[in-house]
Amino acid sequence: MLHWKVVTVGLFCCFIHMGLTQRRNKVLFPSAGITKRGMPTMVNPTFHNSIDDVNLLFEILLSGLRFGNNGQLSVNDAELASLRKTRKLEVICEDVVPRKLTDIRRLTSDLSNHIGLLHQGDFERTLLTMVYTTQQLANCTTDYQRDVWAESFVSLYHAIKQDLVGDD
Numbered sequence: 001m002l003h004w005k006v007v008t009v010g011l012f013c014c015f016i017h018m019g020l021t022q023r024r025n026k027v028l029f030p031s032a033g034i035t036k037r038g039m040p041t042m043v044n045p046t047f048h049n050s051i052d053d054v055n056l057l058f059e060i061l062l063s064g065l066r067f068g069n070n071g072q073l074s075v076n077d078a079e080l081a082s083l084r085k086t087r088k089l090e091v092i093c094e095d096v097v098p099r100k101l102t103d104i105r106r107l108t109s110d111l112s113n114h115i116g117l118l119h120q121g122d123f124e125r126t127l128l129t130m131v132y133t134t135q136q137l138a139n140c141t142t143d144y145q146r147d148v149w150a151e152s153f154v155s156l157y158h159a160i161k162q163d164l165v166g167d168d
Contacts, residue, residue, distance in 0.1 A: 001014075002055075004017060008154065045091060045096065046120060046121040046124055047085070048124065056080075056085060057089070060075055060080050063077035063080055064076030064077070065093075066135070067099075067132055071094055072094065073089070073093040092124075092125065093132070096125055097125055097129050099132070099134055101149070102128060104152050104156075108152060108155035108156060111126065111155070111156070111159035112155070112158075112159070117163055119161045123160070126156060126163075129156060130156040130157065130160065134153060136149050137149040137150055137153055
């Protein structure tokens, strides 16, 4: 009888812990649930669902990815840019990935307070935000801008490293 009580109490504590953990973690990318394209399939969009998608994303990143001043994303390789899957990446980068420094700082703050592993979509969007931050860092004209963007880049790097390795 004592055995069942221990199991019951253990499960109860586990459910309480899971509930508290879910409440403590804020939504990292609020715009992911509200895409502006009006497509019902693009609610909380993610780019990769298989290892082939991951390889495609890697190939796109290697070929060159540019964020324009007007918010447009462009892929340097014309063949990769014409793929249907690349259009989904454009929607994610243009509508979900934060562009303003204040939004990126909010994201890094939320990531530092995040408990547990990132969801697949949050990890992917954090990585794409890091790519955007890197491009902004490369295009900086003043030392102050460079320092601010570099700080954001390092914070995003630490969040991704924390998620992958689990080190502090």
